[in-house]
Amino acid sequence: MTTPSPQEISTVTLNSLSKEERKKAILALQTKKNEIKLVIDEHQKKLAEFRQSIPDGCCEMFENEKKIRLKHSSTAELLPHLQKVGSSSxxxxxxxxxxxxxxxVQVADQETFKSIEERNELLRRENENLKKEVNTVAAELLQEFESYE
Structure with a gap:
């Protein structure tokens, strides 16, 4: 009987094997596990070296981008969800x-504003005319007082 590969071994299969085959299977599993650990350690070392080679400015930009994306995703979750189908008629x-x-409403506001401006302009003109009349009357009165003296 051939020894199954470590990926194919289950509890039932392991229990059905003889003592020597079980030892071989467990040894194969431990060997495979150790190989995987070595590969993981190697990848972690490469990752640590790579992280050290990244400039500080890039790390700051990356952190800022993560914050922006987190804020965007949390905002998107709070907003009401849009329909997946197009809007109905x-x-x-x-x-x-x-x-x-x-x-x-905007057009009505503009028309109201325009009429208010026209009214203000009319009142300003009337005010100027009244000032001129007051000045004229005041000048006439002053001349009359001067002529009496």
Missing amino acids: VDKEKMINNIRQRVE
Whole structure:
């Protein structure tokens, strides 16, 4: 009987083997485990060396990017989810009506503002005319007082 590979060994298979085959299988498993540990250690050493070669500015940029992405993902989770399917015609009509109402309100505000500006300009002109009249009357009164003296 051939010894199964370490990946194929299960508890049932291990118990069904003879004592010598079990020892061989366990030894093969330990050998494979040690090989994997060596590969992992080697990769970790390479990773540590690589991290040391990265400039500090890049690390700071990476940290900032992580913060931005975290903020974006948490914000996205808090926002209401959009429909995966396109908007229905009812939703489109609601949006169009909403936009039209906003435009109408803005136009009405502009017209009101324009009429207020016109009224202010008219009042300013009347005020200037009244000032001129007051100055004229004051000048006439001054001349009359001077003529009496």
